Amino acid sequence: TGQSAWLLHQLSGRSPSAMTAPVATTLTSTPEYAGAVFLSQPVPISIGSTLSTEVGLVLPIDTIQTEMSRLVNLTGSTSSVTAPLRYDSWPLDIFLFGYENPTLLTSSGEGLFENTVAYCSAIRETVTVNELVKHQAAEAAILGGGFTYPHAPLLVSTYYAVHSAQSILDGTAWTNWVTDNTPLVRSILNTLMFDYGSETGFKTSTADGIVNTPSTAQGLWTLTTMGFSGEFPVSEIVEYLSSRQEVAGGFDNYISTTFYVTEALAVSGQLSAISTYDLELWLRSLVIDGSKTSDPDLWGSIGSNPTSISPCTNYAVEYLRSLAFIGKAHPDPAKLTGHILTRTAVGDGSFKNTNSADEEVVTGTASALASMQILGTLNSQNKTAGLQWFSNNQIVSGGFGMKTAANDLVAKDRETSRVASCLATLNETSGLIASGISNFFDSVTTEVGFEAMDNLPSLMWTKWLLDTSRLAHASPSIDLDLALEYLKGFDTLRVYPFWSNLTTVSAPEYGLTQYRTKSVWTQYFGVSASTSLGIDLDSSLISDIILYLSQSQYITGHYRPASFMGTAHMQHSVAAVETLYLLDELDTIPYRAALETAILSEYSSGSWDQTGWTLEPFSGFQEAIDFLSTQAAIRLGILTPTMAAEIIASIESRIQYTDLVALSMDVATLSLLQASTFSIDLDSIDSSSVLNALRSSSFADGWFNSTVLWQPVYTQSVLKMISILGLRCELIDTPGVSLSSSTVAVAELGSTIDIAINISSSDPSHSVIVNAFGESIWFTNVANSDTLSLSIPSSLAALGPWDILVMVQDWGSSRAFDRLSIQIDCSLEGSLNLETPTVKMGEKINGTTAWTLAGGGDSGVGHITMRLGDPPTYQQYSYDKTSPFWFSIPSIDFDAGVYNLTITVDVPNCAPLILQDQVMIAEPDLTYLVSPNEKDGLVGTPLSITWALHYQENDSLISNQEIMLQ
Numbered sequence: 001t002g003q004s005a006w007l008l009h010q011l012s013g014r015s016p017s018a019m020t021a022p023v024a025t026t027l028t029s030t031p032e033y034a035g036a037v038f039l040s041q042p043v044p045i046s047i048g049s050t051l052s053t054e055v056g057l058v059l060p061i062d063t064i065q066t067e068m069s070r071l072v073n074l075t076g077s078t079s080s081v082t083a084p085l086r087y088d089s090w091p092l093d094i095f096l097f098g099y100e101n102p103t104l105l106t107s108s109g110e111g112l113f114e115n116t117v118a119y120c121s122a123i124r125e126t127v128t129v130n131e132l133v134k135h136q137a138a139e140a141a142i143l144g145g146g147f148t149y150p151h152a153p154l155l156v157s158t159y160y161a162v163h164s165a166q167s168i169l170d171g172t173a174w175t176n177w178v179t180d181n182t183p184l185v186r187s188i189l190n191t192l193m194f195d196y197g198s199e200t201g202f203k204t205s206t207a208d209g210i211v212n213t214p215s216t217a218q219g220l221w222t223l224t225t226m227g228f229s230g231e232f233p234v235s236e237i238v239e240y241l242s243s244r245q246e247v248a249g250g251f252d253n254y255i256s257t258t259f260y261v262t263e264a265l266a267v268s269g270q271l272s273a274i275s276t277y278d279l280e281l282w283l284r285s286l287v288i289d290g291s292k293t294s295d296p297d298l299w300g301s302i303g304s305n306p307t308s309i310s311p312c313t314n315y316a317v318e319y320l321r322s323l324a325f326i327g328k329a330h331p332d333p334a335k336l337t338g339h340i341l342t343r344t345a346v347g348d349g350s351f352k353n354t355n356s357a358d359e360e361v362v363t364g365t366a367s368a369l370a371s372m373q374i375l376g377t378l379n380s381q382n383k384t385a386g387l388q389w390f391s392n393n394q395i396v397s398g399g400f401g402m403k404t405a406a407n408d409l410v411a412k413d414r415e416t417s418r419v420a421s422c423l424a425t426l427n428e429t430s431g432l433i434a435s436g437i438s439n440f441f442d443s444v445t446t447e448v449g450f451e452a453m454d455n456l457p458s459l460m461w462t463k464w465l466l467d468t469s470r471l472a473h474a475s476p477s478i479d480l481d482l483a484l485e486y487l488k489g490f491d492t493l494r495v496y497p498f499w500s501n502l503t504t505v506s507a508p509e510y511g512l513t514q515y516r517t518k519s520v521w522t523q524y525f526g527v528s529a530s531t532s533l534g535i536d537l538d539s540s541l542i543s544d545i546i547l548y549l550s551q552s553q554y555i556t557g558h559y560r561p562a563s564f565m566g567t568a569h570m571q572h573s574v575a576a577v578e579t580l581y582l583l584d585e586l587d588t589i590p591y592r593a594a595l596e597t598a599i600l601s602e603y604s605s606g607s608w609d610q611t612g613w614t615l616e617p618f619s620g621f622q623e624a625i626d627f628l629s630t631q632a633a634i635r636l637g638i639l640t641p642t643m644a645a646e647i648i649a650s651i652e653s654r655i656q657y658t659d660l661v662a663l664s665m666d667v668a669t670l671s672l673l674q675a676s677t678f679s680i681d682l683d684s685i686d687s688s689s690v691l692n693a694l695r696s697s698s699f700a701d702g703w704f705n706s707t708v709l710w711q712p713v714y715t716q717s718v719l720k721m722i723s724i725l726g727l728r729c730e731l732i733d734t735p736g737v738s739l740s741s742s743t744v745a746v747a748e749l750g751s752t753i754d755i756a757i758n759i760s761s762s763d764p765s766h767s768v769i770v771n772a773f774g775e776s777i778w779f780t781n782v783a784n785s786d787t788l789s790l791s792i793p794s795s796l797a798a799l800g801p802w803d804i805l806v807m808v809q810d811w812g813s814s815r816a817f818d819r820l821s822i823q824i825d826c827s828l829e830g831s832l833n834l835e836t837p838t839v840k841m842g843e844k845i846n847g848t849t850a851w852t853l854a855g856g857g858d859s860g861v862g863h864i865t866m867r868l869g870d871p872p873t874y875q876q877y878s879y880d881k882t883s884p885f886w887f888s889i890p891s892i893d894f895d896a897g898v899y900n901l902t903i904t905v906d907v908p909n910c911a912p913l914i915l916q917d918q919v920m921i922a923e924p925d926l927t928y929l930v931s932p933n934e935k936d937g938l939v940g941t942p943l944s945i946t947w948a949l950h951y952q953e954n955d956s957l958i959s960n961q962e963i964m965l966q
Helices: 004-011 107-122 126-134 157-166 171-192 213-225 234-242 255-267 276-284 313-325 333-344 361-373 378-393 413-426 433-441 457-469 480-488 520-533 539-552 570-582 592-600 622-638 641-654 660-675 687-698 711-724
Strands: 020-022 058-060 085-088 094-095 193-195 201-203 737-744 747-748 753-758 765-772 775-783 783-790 799-806 816-823 829-834 839-841 842-851 861-870 874-880 885-890 897-906 912-922 929-930 947-952
Touching: 004 058, 004 094, 094 107, 107 816, 126 457, 157 171, 157 213, 157 413, 157 433, 157 929, 171 193, 201 213, 201 234, 213 234, 213 255, 234 255, 255 276, 255 313, 276 313, 313 333, 313 361, 333 361, 361 378, 361 413, 378 413, 378 433, 413 433, 457 480, 457 520, 457 711, 480 520, 520 539, 520 570, 539 570, 570 592, 592 622, 622 641, 622 660, 641 660, 660 687, 660 711, 687 711, 711 861, 737 799, 737 816, 753 765, 753 775, 753 799, 753 816, 765 783, 775 783, 829 897, 829 912, 842 861, 842 897, 842 912, 861 885, 874 885
Parallel strands: 747 816, 839 912
Antiparallel strands: 020 058, 085 094, 193 201, 737 753, 753 783, 765 775, 765 799, 799 816, 829 842, 842 885, 861 874, 861 897, 897 912, 929 947
16 A cells, blocks of 8 residues: 555666656546446445545556566556556556555545455456366375476377276276277377378377387277277278388387287288288297307297397287287297296296396286286286285376386386286286276376376476466465475476486477476476576575586587587577576576577577477467577677567567467567567557457466467466556456345354345355354355354353454455444353351351353353342452352351342353342350359469359350360
8 A cells, every 4th residue: 555656666676756646536447447346346436436535645657567567557547646546467466555544545445445455365266276276286196286287198108098998998888988088089199190191100299290110000009999990091001010011020120019010900900911921930039049048047038029138028928919919829838937937026926027127017017927827827826916916006096107106106007008908818807906097097188198107297387387377376276385395306407306216207298309308498497487486496406407507508509408418409598598597697608609699690680580499389489489589688688779679570560469379479578678678668569459359268268278288388478468468457357246244233152143144246156254253164155145153152252242254255256345243241150058057146157159151151250249138237248259169258247137148240241140048147155154263373383273164044064165264
């Protein structure tokens, strides 16, 4: 409020404003915000009404445009007065309420302030925030706090998913799975299919664009198994595969490739397209024997090709299955089984994949059990032990890692598929292991494909989604503290942390032509994410980043993708420069002059060269390349005014409002230039056209549009444009509500009261928070006209006057408030117990009084008034005591008779408790003393005097009494 406007001006990096004006005292509206919720709900305010009588408050009025946001007026202003309510969107939703002295606000001014408070929380509650929350890993998850997002599909992952489902499901379950997944699998196959004309193959992924024999064979098997044979050019696919059979009979001279091809051709009924005779000869030549090596430990095992003497158990099962596809079998089951049992068995039911220690015990175990089952040599003991080992090492998600569950926390689709195939071979598909595998593949199924492993948070997606979260103002829905803990898990910036018990497989986005698992770009992702969180990285990590980047720069200037590896290019330099800029370490660039020259060589007449850019989604994206390149040039201080003018002219010549992602990149470039003191007017961007385009279809499901791949980048860029242009409050249509409520004025402690609720809203159901008696209670599904029951506590602390605060808190709606006042009273319960109901005149009257709150609760300290007798003859005593209270009061000055003893207990906010009983005060008994009249004695010697006390009434002796001699 008030003078804080100067603080925002300072934080924006601007010099002190030359233009100031007093705050307008009356409410006017602007066309953009006419009818806005903060002008009408929960408190309706009339345009033209006086808001405050405060005078003399002078505030800056010049427009503040930063690299990330614009300060906008939410209420009207002129050149001579400042708007009473303004807004800036970065780094937070900042509302500047012009007035400073709340005592000078009118009812309309108070209403505007209340409406602003009601509105400011709701503006961050959007479908985008709801969607972002789904992508942050929970605290208990692996890499909790980071963000996940679907990766581009891999054909091999699709193959593994279908293969696993076909292995463990049958009948209706398999039919249903095919039906449910047909659109997804069909889309993946269509996307990855590549037509050469007479031949057709399948790419491994869209990112690398590689078509090879394994991927094409996997594609053929998948489409055949899914029942798509009539939709794809099977003959051309078969032609691709058959033409790649080598003279010796195999494919790629590798058993795994040969297995994929043999499997695909067998399932599709196309084995006749190849020479199965040559294939058989090639397969049988894989057996390692004495002719290949003198090492008997290797005899009987299976190599990857005819000359290999490096056996793996998975080669053995691929070899056996390939033989089975062409109707053949292995001639020496005993020798192969002996090799498996004596050279690879671990002893706990598992098997290594090689003769020596290896990291693939899951593959080894699945392959060993399946091989022995095919050979007919698997005994019940090994089968039972193997299945138990699978059960013990199945990861929570239902899948399997490469190693034991304790040593590999992440399930992979390849290993899981191999276990599924093993279960099918063993005819063990009805148990918990199989159902867990089904659950795993369900969990890695995305809108675009099947993830290659449990969908872990990656540093890349965390960077983009953290940026998006900041621009959507998603905190506290997004746990930024947890995101910080995620970043602390990195001792070097990689896509995934390097932990001994965390093995990962790369998605297409992290391939050699993209961002890699560790690269210049991963350094940028980590530093940018820390910037979004507003934290400084550990000094040792910063040193590691600087060293890595230094090792990545080539002597010609540009940066290579990774340390000492890859081809130097502008697409890597832009990330390196921005990383060092964010760290304030640009002076550490080894070849600074060469880099500046190399970057300038990319520029020509207002745009930057896009040749050689392969990184998605920037490849071929001129507006994005212009932004990244311009940013790097500005950071290095090499962008000249002439270049800036050319870039501005180039952008202004292509401004359009159909491709908002492209426009957002151009807006970001213009804003960057403006923030770098180049002369530019962002008003060249028609905000109304931007808003119209956004409102037509954008953000319906939280994301900018329906494109899945790279959507976090697109959404981040468009949200950034919204912030830069100051459109956030215009774009987000926040509905409002009004509230009135009522309840009783006085209620008893421990009782239940009803609160009548009346809500004015277009929605039929609401969430209402009631804050009373030191706690908040959340009521859901509250109707527009409803009654809420509120239990009043039974404790002493609840007594007295209270305010009950009622708030309607509907997600995405402006809040509504009401305040109720109530007095909580209570009655007291108590007892009076007289220990001496009858006393002689002058004796003490003893007794105990006790009291509690109605219902038995502790009443605390009470004010006790005791009155013996009644006016005009009485004695009164007062005490402040807690219950129970033992008392002893005198009866002196009272004649014999019956008197009322009245005790009044007063506790604040409780009706007085009056307790009464009667006390009889009796005349004293008459007595006489008998003793000698005279008694002789000697000085200095004891004198004994006998005496006796008697009742006068009957002369009886009163024993055990004391007398006083005078």
